[in-house]
Amino acid sequence: MFGQELLNGVVVGAVYALFSLGLTLVFGIHRILNLAHGAVFMWGALIGYFAVTGAGLALLPAFILAILGGALVSVALDLLVFRPLRRRQGDEFGTIIVSIGANLVLMHLAQQATNAQTLRFPFGIFPIHFYHLLGLRVSLQQIVIVAAVALLVIALVLYLFRTNLGTDARAVAIDERTSMLLGINPHAVYFGTFAIAGALAGAAGVILGIAFNSVSYLMGEPIMLQAFVVIVLGGLGSVPGALLAGVMLGVIQTLTTVYISSELSDAVVFGLLFVVLLARPRGFFAGLHTEHRVA
Amino acid sequence: MGNLVATYRPLFDLICIYAVFAFSQYVALRAGLFSLATAGFASIGGYAGAYLLKETALGPVLSGVGAILCGVAAGLFLSLPLARLRGAFQAIATIGFVQIMVSLSLFAAPITGGALGLNAIPKVASSGLLVAIVAVLMLLLAVINRGGIGRAFDAIRQDYTVAASLGISTNKYSRYAFALSGAIGALGGCLLAFDTYSIQPDLFGFPLLVFAIAAVILGGRSSVAGPLVGTVFLMVLPELARPLADERLLLQGALLIVVIIYWPRGIVDGLVRRWHDRDAAQDPQARRDRHGLPAA
Structure with missing residues (x-):
């Protein structure tokens, strides 16, 4: 029983990690706390839903479309909101405020598009199939979720450490002015970071939308709260930290819901955030930083 | 005429109460904090005030004082980890705080009434009291702005490191700001409970957080009149243009983006600045005459 709950927690945590990676990446490279990341996630789920129900696509093309859609929304956010602010020398405070504004606008548009309804994917969109491994019931869905998250994380690491654009991004994370002097195009780096963060959020949106079979314009808010805890626990800006902390939070939350109370799981999660801020504001995986951390 | 007053009195009362929320947010920003905790403080003050008024014999004044003390306690509690952290951490933790207060007020049904909230609260706040x-x-x-605390707030807001190197205890003043913001936010929540007969958890959620920050950004973060002007603007505009009332959050979101990018000082501070610039552009003698100073 305990092992089963642990497994469920790891699967949910993997999705939290996927979502939080984008948030921590944008903060680590550009020092932007993008509070509209939850809205990008929600739009990913919506695009996936409309691709399946409206356009009649199969799940895999819909998933890819949602990833592209998430990237598009995220890049649009940078071009229309953050870039004009940068051009006018906005500070950290300004970026947080405009991202709150952008979050409201994106949520409002989604509310219009869905008539404020909670949408459900058609029944049987994902084959229901169970395996028995080491005494645990593992569903095909859980295996696919973990595999998809692992693939996307490997792609992210390859991008950051094996491509020129990734090297540029890491240089900008260390010092944006110096890297510009060295001939790095900052617009390309912003484009790349926001596109990847949006793609990860879009993927997470479809996965959670199918896993819980519920898509609504409000779905971005609770996951933002989880992601706050994940990125603080893992160290703001740390990629391996977000990954580990995401899985850890999923496990903690699942175990709290099962063994203590489901209503109190939010309070437990926030209590954790408070304790981490009090005891170790740089996060518990800050020891991993310097060379591994993007910032 | 009497009809007009009766029609608009509820709106007028709400403007006063929401201005109090805007002042709570204003104090935090003034002190250089990225705190968005006003809605959470309001929730604490609202429930504490309503509970004390309904369930105890303290009477309205002492209930209000009790609510404010709860707000101060919440502010000090938040300042434990946050007074020594900056920027993004404060924003993250205070947004989390607001969401947790909403889920706690849903969970603690014996005290807060759960999703239905507290009802049949005696109306003890009058329009005159609110204005006062x-x-x-x-x-x-x-007064605070002009005194030593206000100057310390200014220094911390403009440059944290310089303020610390000048011997200003940034932790201490951040704690003061959290406590003051908590007290004012709780006062606003308490007034809302005392004026509108009932409170529910969703009154104190993300929309209130957005309203408070939007009012201060729009009105201006520096002068005391800023939050009031921002509140009046945000409350009256949807009444004038009815279709806007349904799009309130869209309007506030778009305003936040546009104002921060193109008019970061806000209405009042922008006008004050323009007046100063015009003043400075005049020739020195004319300016001296206007301010009643002797000729150079």
Whole structure:
């Protein structure tokens, strides 16, 4: 029983990690706390839903479309909101405020598009199939979720450490002015970071939308709260930290819901955030930083 | 005429109460904090005030004082980890705080009434009282701004490191700001409970957080009149243009983006700045005459 709950927690945590990676990446490279990341996630789920129900696509093309859609929304956010602010020398405070504004606008548009309804994917969109491994019931869905998250994380690491654009991004994370002097195009780096963060959020949106079979314009808010805890626990800006902390939070939350109370799981999660801020504001995986951390 | 007053009195009362929320947010920003905790403080003050008024024999004044003390306690509690952290951490933790207060008020049904909230709260706040409270609050904030605390807030807001190197205890003043913001936010929540007969958890959620920050950004973050002007603007505009009332959050979101990018000082501070610039552009003698100074 305990092992089963642990497994469920790891699967949910993997999705939290996927979502939080984008948030921590944008903060680590550009020092932007993008509070509209939850809205990008929600739009990913919506695009996936409309691709399946409206356009009649199969799940895999819909998933890819949602990833592209998430990237598009995220890049649009940078071009229309953050870039004009940068051009006018906005500070950290300004970026947080405009991202709150952008979050409201994106949520409002989604509310219009869905008539404020909670949408459900058609029944049987994902084959229901169970395996028995080491005494645990593992569903095909859980295996696919973990595999998809692992693939996307490997792609992210390859991008950051094996491509020129990734090297540029890491240089900008260390010092944006110096890297510009060295001939790095900052617009390309912003484009790349926001596109990847949006793609990860879009993927997470479809996965959670199918896993819980519920898509609504409000779905971005609770996951933002989880992601706050994940990125603080893992160290703001740390990629391996977000990954580990995401899985850890999923496990903690699942175990709290099962063994203590489901209503109190939010309070437990926030209590954790408070304790981490009090005891170790740089996060518990800050020891991993310097060379591994993007910032 | 009497009809007109009766029609618009509820709106007028709400403007006063929401201005108090805007002042709570204003104090935090003034002190250089990225705190968005006003809605959470309001929730604590609202429930504490309503509970004390309904369930105890303390009476309205002492209930209000009790609510404010709860707000101060919440502010100090938040300042434990947050006074020594900056920027993004404060924003993250305070947004989390607001969401947790919403889920706690849903969970603690025996005290808060759960999703239905607390109802049949005696109406003990009158329009006159609300106006008086807003006036006293503005006076108090103006006095604080001019005194040593206000100057320390200014220094910390403009440059944290320089303020610390000048011997200003940034932790101490951040704690003061959290406590003051908590007190004012709780006062606003308490007034809302005392004026509108009932409170529910969703009154104190993300929309209130957005309203408070939007009012201060729009009105201006520096002068005391800023939050009031921002509140009046945000409350009256949807009444004038009815279709806007349904799009309130869209309007506030778009305003936040546009104002921060293109008019970061806000209405009042922008006008004050323009007046100063015009003043400075005049020739020195004319300016001296206008201010009643002797010729150079």
